Each structure stands twice: as C-alpha cells, then as structure tokens.
Amino acid sequence: MAVPNPADQQSQQxxxxxxxxxxxxxxxxxxxxxxxxxxxxxxxKITAPLNHLPASLYILQLVASGKAYQTKISIN
Structure with a gap:
C-alpha cells in the first residue's frame, strides 16, 4: 500500500x-x-523521496520472492 496517494514530497510503502x-x-x-x-x-516500511519528480502518474513496483506487484501512484 502506498500512502498518501496522490503524493507530494514523499510516499510511504x-x-x-x-x-x-x-x-x-x-x-x-x-x-x-x-x-x-x-x-x-x-x-x-519504506519512505521514498518524491520531491525531485515531476507531477505525473507512476507505477510503483515491488518485487519479492520472484513475484512483481504493481500499483499506480499519482505525484502532484
């Protein structure tokens, strides 16, 4: 789970x-x-800094145990 979504400065997974x-x-x-x-x-928990990224829609991908999980995240 990525919060907040949409995000501004950082996102926590x-x-x-x-x-x-x-x-x-x-x-x-x-x-x-x-x-x-x-x-x-x-x-x-992982906190990802987002303040260097332009506003857009992104795919957040987590790869563990050989499996990939994806969700969309919006950055304002």
Missing amino acids: SINTEQEEPYALSLIDYKGRTVYHQAAFFEK
Missing part, C-alpha cells in the same frame, strides 16, 4: 510479509523508465 527476504521497490514513469529504485531486506 507498507510491506506485509512475515518472511525475512530481500525485495526491491521501483518507481516507473509513463515511458517505462525507472526513476527511483531501492533494495531492502525485511523492512516493514
């Missing part, structure tokens, strides 16, 4: 997992470019 495993969080723009990437290991 909650990761619901009981397993200790690495995962990667990416923010992808409408052209398919990765504009933010962070790898983490068993963190329950």
Whole structure:
C-alpha cells in the first residue's frame, strides 16, 4: 500500500510479509523508465523521496520472492 496517494514530497510503502527476504521497490514513469529504485531486506516500511519528480502518474513496483506487484501512484 502506498500512502498518501496522490503524493507530494514523499510516499510511504507498507510491506506485509512475515518472511525475512530481500525485495526491491521501483518507481516507473509513463515511458517505462525507472526513476527511483531501492533494495531492502525485511523492512516493514519504506519512505521514498518524491520531491525531485515531476507531477505525473507512476507505477510503483515491488518485487519479492520472484513475484512483481504493481500499483499506480499519482505525484502532484
């Protein structure tokens, strides 16, 4: 879950997992470019700085255990 949505300066993602495993969080723009990437290991929350990104619609992608999960996030 990404909150707030739409976002201004930053977005916080909650990761619901009981397993200790690495995962990667990416923010992808409408052209398919990765504009933010962070790898983490068993963190329950990640805060992504967004103030350097232009207002637009992005795809927030979480990859864990070989599976990709995506949601849309709007940046104002």
